[in-house]
Amino acid sequence: MRFFSILRGQRKGAKMNRLRAFIKKEFYHIIRDWRTLIILIGMPMAQIILFGFAITNEVNEAKIGILDKAKDEESRNIINKIDASSYLDITEYLSTDEEIEKVFKKGNVKEIIVFPADFGRDLWANNQADIQVVSDATDPNTADLIFNYTRAIILNHLNEMNANIESPFQIEINQQMLYNPALKGVYLFVPGLITVILMLISAMMTSISITKEKELGTMEVLLATPMAPVQVVLAKVIPYLLLAFIDAVLVLLLGYFVFDVPIRGSLVLLLFETLVFIVTALSLGVFISTRTSSQQVALMISLMLLMLPTILLSGFIFPIENMPNPLQIISNIVPARWFVIILKGIMLKGLGIAAIWEETLILIGFIVFFIALSVKNYKIRLT
Amino acid sequence: MPDRGLSIETKNLTKKFGEFTAVDRITFEVEKGEIFGFLGANGAGKSTAMRMLCGLLSPTSGSATVAGMDVYRQSEKIKQRIGYMSQKFSLYEDLTVRENLSFYGGIYGIEPKLLRKRRDAMIEELGLKEVQNELIKGLPLGWKQKLSFSTAVLHAPEIVFLDEPTGGVDPITRRQFWEMINQTAANGTTVFVTTHYMDEAEYCDRISMMVDGKIAAMGATSSLKEQFNSKNMDEVFLHLARPKERSENE
Amino acid sequence: METVVKVKALHKTFGEVKALADINFEVPGGELFGLIGPDGAGKTTLIRILTSLMLAEQGTAEVLGLDAVKDYKQLRKRIGYMPGKFSLYEDLSVEENLELFAAIFGTTIKENYHLIQDIYDQIAPFKKRRAGKLSGGMKQKLALSCAMIHAPEIIFLDEPTTGVDPVSRKEFWQMLDRLKKEGITILVSTPYMDEAGLCDRVALIQNGRMLKIETPEQIEKDYEFPIWSVNTNRKRHIINDIRKFPHCRSAFMFGSEAHYTDLRNLDFPDGLYEHLTELGHEEIDIKTIRPGIEDCFMALMQQKETTHA
Numbered sequence: 001m002r003f004f005s006i007l008r009g010q011r012k013g014a015k016m017n018r019l020r021a022f023i024k025k026e027f028y029h030i031i032r033d034w035r036t037l038i039i040l041i042g043m044p045m046a047q048i049i050l051f052g053f054a055i056t057n058e059v060n061e062a063k064i065g066i067l068d069k070a071k072d073e074e075s076r077n078i079i080n081k082i083d084a085s086s087y088l089d090i091t092e093y094l095s096t097d098e099e100i101e102k103v104f105k106k107g108n109v110k111e112i113i114v115f116p117a118d119f120g121r122d123l124w125a126n127n128q129a130d131i132q133v134v135s136d137a138t139d140p141n142t143a144d145l146i147f148n149y150t151r152a153i154i155l156n157h158l159n160e161m162n163a164n165i166e167s168p169f170q171i172e173i174n175q176q177m178l179y180n181p182a183l184k185g186v187y188l189f190v191p192g193l194i195t196v197i198l199m200l201i202s203a204m205m206t207s208i209s210i211t212k213e214k215e216l217g218t219m220e221v222l223l224a225t226p227m228a229p230v231q232v233v234l235a236k237v238i239p240y241l242l243l244a245f246i247d248a249v250l251v252l253l254l255g256y257f258v259f260d261v262p263i264r265g266s267l268v269l270l271l272f273e274t275l276v277f278i279v280t281a282l283s284l285g286v287f288i289s290t291r292t293s294s295q296q297v298a299l300m301i302s303l304m305l306l307m308l309p310t311i312l313l314s315g316f317i318f319p320i321e322n323m324p325n326p327l328q329i330i331s332n333i334v335p336a337r338w339f340v341i342i343l344k345g346i347m348l349k350g351l352g353i354a355a356i357w358e359e360t361l362i363l364i365g366f367i368v369f370f371i372a373l374s375v376k377n378y379k380i381r382l383t
Numbered sequence: 384m385p386d387r388g389l390s391i392e393t394k395n396l397t398k399k400f401g402e403f404t405a406v407d408r409i410t411f412e413v414e415k416g417e418i419f420g421f422l423g424a425n426g427a428g429k430s431t432a433m434r435m436l437c438g439l440l441s442p443t444s445g446s447a448t449v450a451g452m453d454v455y456r457q458s459e460k461i462k463q464r465i466g467y468m469s470q471k472f473s474l475y476e477d478l479t480v481r482e483n484l485s486f487y488g489g490i491y492g493i494e495p496k497l498l499r500k501r502r503d504a505m506i507e508e509l510g511l512k513e514v515q516n517e518l519i520k521g522l523p524l525g526w527k528q529k530l531s532f533s534t535a536v537l538h539a540p541e542i543v544f545l546d547e548p549t550g551g552v553d554p555i556t557r558r559q560f561w562e563m564i565n566q567t568a569a570n571g572t573t574v575f576v577t578t579h580y581m582d583e584a585e586y587c588d589r590i591s592m593m594v595d596g597k598i599a600a601m602g603a604t605s606s607l608k609e610q611f612n613s614k615n616m617d618e619v620f621l622h623l624a625r626p627k628e629r630s631e632n633e
Numbered sequence: 634m635e636t637v638v639k640v641k642a643l644h645k646t647f648g649e650v651k652a653l654a655d656i657n658f659e660v661p662g663g664e665l666f667g668l669i670g671p672d673g674a675g676k677t678t679l680i681r682i683l684t685s686l687m688l689a690e691q692g693t694a695e696v697l698g699l700d701a702v703k704d705y706k707q708l709r710k711r712i713g714y715m716p717g718k719f720s721l722y723e724d725l726s727v728e729e730n731l732e733l734f735a736a737i738f739g740t741t742i743k744e745n746y747h748l749i750q751d752i753y754d755q756i757a758p759f760k761k762r763r764a765g766k767l768s769g770g771m772k773q774k775l776a777l778s779c780a781m782i783h784a785p786e787i788i789f790l791d792e793p794t795t796g797v798d799p800v801s802r803k804e805f806w807q808m809l810d811r812l813k814k815e816g817i818t819i820l821v822s823t824p825y826m827d828e829a830g831l832c833d834r835v836a837l838i839q840n841g842r843m844l845k846i847e848t849p850e851q852i853e854k855d856y857e858f859p860i861w862s863v864n865t866n867r868k869r870h871i872i873n874d875i876r877k878f879p880h881c882r883s884a885f886m887f888g889s890e891a892h893y894t895d896l897r898n899l900d901f902p903d904g905l906y907e908h909l910t911e912l913g914h915e916e917i918d919i920k921t922i923r924p925g926i927e928d929c930f931m932a933l934m935q936q937k938e939t940t941h942a
Binding site for chain 3: 014015017018020021022024028032033216217218220221223224225226227380382
């Protein structure tokens with residue numbers, strides 16, 4: 001690769017000095033443009049407050065599971081009613097309590113309805129029985145909606161049963177929250193927010209900072225020096241890697257101490273995955289800068305191609321399963337989608353690397369892809 | 384000779400930006416139909432003075448009238464009476480020659496019928512008839528320059544301000560451009576022009592040399608050369624600008 | 634002296650515009666070589682090709698014996714380049730800019746201080762000032778210092794004096810002269826015809842073509858026609874009135890006077906005096922003069938136009 005071959009055959013000391021001097025310069029740029037710096041540091045806090053407000057969602061064909069311990073006529077009647085509903089879609093039948101956690105961790109099922117062993121008998125003997133609904137509350141808005149649908153269907157069925165009877169039946173529906181018992185919206189927004197911030201700082205700021213040099217004409221001077229392109233890019237990327245990482249930690253701290261957002265999984269794993277995502281975003285930013293020569297265009301592309309999908313298609317605000325099919329397919333190529341899954345998994349479900357290695361690999365795949373494209377597009381001359 | 388009223392009159396005109404005095408009590412008069420050259424180093428205050436006269440900047444103190452209008456109270460009226468050509472061409476690259484002229488004429492509120500007449504006459508005069516429907520983008524630099532000047536005088540202003548209009552232009556085009564300026568002045572329009580080509584100072588009836596916000600010398604080039612015992616305007620400039628450079632370095 | 638720049642049959646087009654057409658020239662080591670021509674003549678394109686920043690469509694360019702295309706890595710280590718636009722970091726101080734470029738070339742300010750001392754001493758009082766806050770002349774000096782910091786064997790300067798006041802321009806040329814004495818080859822472009830005389834040799838360039846490559850003295854000597862300056866009391870009318878003279882070959886304004894050449898091969902333009910008197914001119918003064926570079930450039934431009942038409 002010509003990109004890296006440039007490095008060979010140079011004194012190592014000179015090379016490092018060059019890089020160090022260049023990184024120093026980048027830090028000067030960032031610190032001296034203090035207005036931008038304040039925005040970059042202050043924005044996470046402003047956004048956490050802004051996004052803290054709940055946003056309502058629609059639910060359609062939410063996937064749910066059934067744990068029917070009774071297996072009698074009454075439970076089966078209710079299950080049929082639920083199955084007939086267009087809002088809920090039964091995809092899993094469980095046989096033991098232990099399976100509940102496992103099914104949730106697979107990530108598709110949002111709710112599990114549990115019928116106790118003596119459901120039908122209680123109903124006929126005491127005119128009263130219990131149903132337990134377990135919700136995956138990592139996405140509290142959706143969990144709440146699905147629970148409300150479920151309850152409506154069951155109560156509807158109860159009304160039909162009670163229509164011809166003197167002493168009416170009663171069914172007690174108990175909701176149990178998993179992962180996010182307090183149903184706090186901010187729990188969901190912290191991972192989403194980290195994703196957006198990281199994308200913004202890493203991709204947008206690097207692409208702007210590289211195109212700025214092109215616009216000012218300093219890139220022309222740099223090209224005429226022995227400074228290898230890979231060094232220029234590396235020097236550009238490192239300060240923003242640091243800045244993005246500081247911001248991520250800032251949001252985590254804010255979430256943890258102010259909003260009681262839990263970090264159930266390993267902190268080391270969480271920070272590692274954050275770094276992986278930052279590098280993904282940085283490689284995207286570098287790629288954008290290889291294709292544009294003005295800051296304005298870089299900004300537009302970053303906003304249109306990165307920020308909007310990151311906010312809208314990552315499942316951060318709108319659940320992916322509720323999107324129309326084409327959007328669901330598009331969401332697969334939005335890196336943020338995979339990072340949101342990873343973050344929610346580690347922070348709210350306490351998952352380990354075993355459960356999220358696929359998503360991690362996808363992110364690494366993005367990195368390789370964008371770096372390869374950038375290298376291919378990188379110009380060692382003016383156009 | 385056209386009637387010799389005054390086009391521009393300033394008295395102790397001053398502009399301060401905070402502590403910094405960009406233009407320091409300048410006093411001068413420009414007669415109608417005169418070509419008045421405004422010379423000086425970068426940062427000497429040329430642009431600031433020019434902007435005040437065009438009604439774009441309000442002076443800190445002193446007085447000035449342009450085309451009989453007061454720069455403090457009647458800046459909007461001044462804008463109607465003057466033409467302005469900036470260093471960077473103000474032409475729209477993605478509009479045609481005709482469209483550019485029509486646009487600038489329209490801005491100054493020239494009545495449509497008259498505008499069409501003047502526009503077509505202008506195109507004819509510039510010899511741009513063949514390319515009148517082509518985009519500015521594709522035209523050679525010299526043509527753009529001339530057209531840019533034409534848009535500034537299309538509304539027959541009393542005074543036209545030209546900010547370094549000939550930078551980087553080839554010597555033949557540069558002379559053709561000055562012939563246009565001469566023609567405009569002969570028709571009675573006052574021309575106020577900044578330039579950094581010292582030989583171009585000779586094309587002006589009178590020049591003023593700005594140093595450090597002040598007018599260091601003013602008059603016809605012949606009398607200035609005599610006064611400073613210099614062969615050409617370059618030497619005059621060096622005489623005047625030397626002390627300034629020294630003070631900046633100390 | 635060995636040849637330091639060798640350009641053969643260079644062509645470059647941008648879309649439909651021919652930026653450079655069949656450029657050939659050589660520059661020996663230690664020469665101060667000027668590229669003189671107006672905006673859009675192709676000066677910047679030529680310099681960019683020589684500094685390996687752009688590729689030509691045809692032809693070869695060799696600098697310091699290195700091919701500008703194949704050996705660009707080696708080349709970039711040994712040349713200095715100062716582009717037309719002020720291209721330093723405006724938010725870094727004078728000192729920080731210089732340190733950065735020293736580090737990029739793997740050297741230090743100290744190591745090559747002797748080269749830039751003359752220039753840098755003038756801006757040293759402002760070394761803590763941000764580059765963006767310097768005056769035009771100071772910026773040029775800083776840019777030149779940055780381009781010289783690694784002691785290049787040749788420097789390329791693209792319009793270093795454009796838009797700079799005459800005093801700074803003069804000083805800048807004095808600095809170039811000192812660098813030349815250090816044995817550094819200098820290739821400089823300028824739109825100012827009067828700067829031609831400060832170069833060892835110049836190439837007059839217009840519309841992507843070299844009109845002439847010669848020493849300034851020789852260019853003036855090669856001017857084919859006798860040339861006169863004409864001065865009268867009616868400055869504004871001289872040029873139009875002279876052009877009405879039937880034997881007029883060319884007439885151009887030069888400051889307050891006109892430069893005139895005659896179609897007839899005479900020692901004096903017979904009849905011009907009478908012609909001007911008839912048109913109302915007084916105090917007519919017609920003098921034989923030596924042509925300047927600008928006269929030559931315009932004559933060459935017109936020659937090209939007629940041969941191409």
